[in-house]
Amino acid sequence: MTATASRRTGAPIYEGTRIPSPIPTVLHTPPGVQATGDVQTINFGPNHPSTHGVLRLIVDLYGEDVTGVEAVIGYLHTGFEKNMEQKTWWKCITYPERIDYVSFQNNEYVFVGAVEKLLDLEIPPKATWMRTLLCELNRIHSHLVWLGTSALELGAISMFWYAFREREQILDLFELVTGYRMHTRYFQIGGLAEDIPRGFYPECRKFTDWMPNAIDDYETLLTRNKIWLERTEGLGLLSAADAIALGQSGPVLRASGVDWDLRRTQPYLAYHQVDFRVPVFPEGDVYARYRVHMQEMRESVRIVEQCLDRLESMEGEPWIADDRKVVLPPRHELHTSMESLIHHFKIVTEGFRVPEGEVYYAIESPRGELGCYLCSDGGAKPWRVKFRAPSFVALQATATCMTDALIADMIAIVGSLDTVMGEVDR
Amino acid sequence: MYEGTPGFVEERVAHGETTVVVEPAQLVDAGRHLRDEEGFNFLSDITAVDYLGWGKAGVSGYIGTAAGRDLNTPMTQGYQVVPLAKPKRFAVNYHLLSITESPRRVRLQVWLDEGEPVATVIPVWPTADWHEREAWDLMGVAIEGHPNLKRILLDDDWEGHPLRKDYPLGGEPVRFSGEE
Numbered sequence: 001m002t003a004t005a006s007r008r009t010g011a012p013i014y015e016g017t018r019i020p021s022p023i024p025t026v027l028h029t030p031p032g033v034q035a036t037g038d039v040q041t042i043n044f045g046p047n048h049p050s051t052h053g054v055l056r057l058i059v060d061l062y063g064e065d066v067t068g069v070e071a072v073i074g075y076l077h078t079g080f081e082k083n084m085e086q087k088t089w090w091k092c093i094t095y096p097e098r099i100d101y102v103s104f105q106n107n108e109y110v111f112v113g114a115v116e117k118l119l120d121l122e123i124p125p126k127a128t129w130m131r132t133l134l135c136e137l138n139r140i141h142s143h144l145v146w147l148g149t150s151a152l153e154l155g156a157i158s159m160f161w162y163a164f165r166e167r168e169q170i171l172d173l174f175e176l177v178t179g180y181r182m183h184t185r186y187f188q189i190g191g192l193a194e195d196i197p198r199g200f201y202p203e204c205r206k207f208t209d210w211m212p213n214a215i216d217d218y219e220t221l222l223t224r225n226k227i228w229l230e231r232t233e234g235l236g237l238l239s240a241a242d243a244i245a246l247g248q249s250g251p252v253l254r255a256s257g258v259d260w261d262l263r264r265t266q267p268y269l270a271y272h273q274v275d276f277r278v279p280v281f282p283e284g285d286v287y288a289r290y291r292v293h294m295q296e297m298r299e300s301v302r303i304v305e306q307c308l309d310r311l312e313s314m315e316g317e318p319w320i321a322d323d324r325k326v327v328l329p330p331r332h333e334l335h336t337s338m339e340s341l342i343h344h345f346k347i348v349t350e351g352f353r354v355p356e357g358e359v360y361y362a363i364e365s366p367r368g369e370l371g372c373y374l375c376s377d378g379g380a381k382p383w384r385v386k387f388r389a390p391s392f393v394a395l396q397a398t399a400t401c402m403t404d405a406l407i408a409d410m411i412a413i414v415g416s417l418d419t420v421m422g423e424v425d426r
Numbered sequence: 427m428y429e430g431t432p433g434f435v436e437e438r439v440a441h442g443e444t445t446v447v448v449e450p451a452q453l454v455d456a457g458r459h460l461r462d463e464e465g466f467n468f469l470s471d472i473t474a475v476d477y478l479g480w481g482k483a484g485v486s487g488y489i490g491t492a493a494g495r496d497l498n499t500p501m502t503q504g505y506q507v508v509p510l511a512k513p514k515r516f517a518v519n520y521h522l523l524s525i526t527e528s529p530r531r532v533r534l535q536v537w538l539d540e541g542e543p544v545a546t547v548i549p550v551w552p553t554a555d556w557h558e559r560e561a562w563d564l565m566g567v568a569i570e571g572h573p574n575l576k577r578i579l580l581d582d583d584w585e586g587h588p589l590r591k592d593y594p595l596g597g598e599p600v601r602f603s604g605e606e
Contacts, residue, residue: 023573073578081564120441247551260525362531373519384475386471388470
């Protein structure tokens with residue numbers, strides 16, 4: 001049954017489960033097909049433009065049909081988690097944003113948020129709203145990169161230029177606030193590293209006024225585009241039950257008809273105070289994942305606008321907590337107070353202590369549930385850091401989504417899972 | 427609250443999170459119970475932690491206040507505070523989530539000695555596949571009954587498990603740096 005038909009009848013995406021057994025992540029060629037002798041095994045990647053990084057797929061082909069697939073990862077493993085065990089909490093903040101280099105603000109926040117949870121630290125409202133704003137801008141940025149590259153892989157090259165046009169505007173905004181276009185390290189334990197610069201609000205308003213028009217442009221190019229529909233509709237099917245069993249989250253889960261968004265169900269930051277819709281599409285195919293991404297960008301623009309409304313009335317409020325245990329003293333004090341100078345020196349060199357304990361802090365990153373597990377022995381360095389990377393989990397669904405796929409669809413399917421290999425391999 | 431879990435050892439609540447410790451031998455039963463009876467249908471993550479050397483050195487450090495160094499808390503004067511002892515070397519944490527009308531989380535925890543195996547939870551949550559391979563690859567947790575237990579992030583011929591605390595930093599030996 002095609003996805004369009006199931007949308008009309010409300011029937012399940014498919015009956016039963018398609019998760020391969022006994023290995024849930026490896027699709028084996030059926031012995032009957034293997035016996036024909038016409039199955040050829042090809043190696044796809046790890047260096048291939050459409051793998052969004054360095055993903056290797058071992059694919060069994062019977063003609064153009066994909067009969068078996070296994071994903072091989074690890075080509076970008078850099079040992080972030082081991083590295084972070086050697087650094088003070090303060091220095092660790094720069095690592096998570098490099099794990100998922102497309103949604104850096106969200107990754108930065110999940111680590112900072114987890115440390116704050118261990119510290120039981122109260123964050124000033126201005127910082128909370130600014131973090132929400134930046135996380136949402138970052139979500140649009142991440143979705144734009146996804147949209148541009150995924151469409152490019154299917155031949156829609158102009159989409160790439162359109163998406164990167166707006167991406168550039170977002171990066172300019174990040175540069176305005178933090179001084180860096182990517183890997184901003186703007187979130188500090190306790191709040192923000194610096195106050196929000198003058199001129200940010202009007203520039204951000206310009207962007208939020210323009211962005212809905214840009215999304216209209218994208219949708220004009222793709223949403224009813226005959227070729228786009230043929231390449232995406234009814235492909236890479238994943239039922240709601242299989243999606244949950246395979247741990248899928250974010251747009252992939254919502255495109256399988258599960259109404260689940262951590263911003264709504266377990267709110268963090270200021271998400272319980274903003275109004276937004278959670279787009280859910282029941283078809284479970286590549287096209288539904290595309291629709292979810294597009295709708296989410298529209299909702300993110302709305303959230304950014306609401307954050308701006310709040311922030312504009314917070315002029316002069318503190319942007320970082322007044323807690324000398326973890327927060328650096330204000331710059332001007334260093335010139336007049338010996339204690340503050342010592343304090344500054346101690347926090348930067350020795351690092352502050354974080355109470356003993358373990359936490360798991362999860363947020364809704366553009367790719368889904370991004371979790372950070374922290375274990376502290378009470379010292380100045382983490383005992384263990386672990387990231388629950390949504391891309392790592394999303395790739396586990398490759399085998400299930402690839403059931404009955406053609407080799408040409410493989411690009412569309414892997415692309416629709418929206419993986420960033422830096423995050424998969426960490 | 428979760429006393430009915432098979433193999434239940436203890437339940438802790440800290441930082442607003444519930445941890446349920448169970449006997450490793452009954453992990454799969456406990457998982458099945460939590461999934462079917464308590465509604466934890468979603469396995470977010472599996473994290474293995476190595477506690478080798480935990481509390482050996484003790485921790486001390488700087489505690490600041492608005493007025494400067496806090497002289498009244500012992501560990502700021504060089505005294506050490508030793509964290510609570512752990513029962514065994516490795517902890518494996520299964521972070522569970524309930525995607526239902528009443529969303530909640532729980533951490534299922536088992537404690538293992540070195541080389542002590544733990545059963546795979548793939549039959550309960552298929553997403554455990556790669557998480558368990560990662561726990562084996564980086565931490566050397568022996569997963570019993572996993573259908574495809576091989577290294578996932580490191581090379582197939584890699585020696586050792588780098589996230590263990592006794593794994594040497596800068597693991598690759600550097601030539602001419604010793605007494606040769």
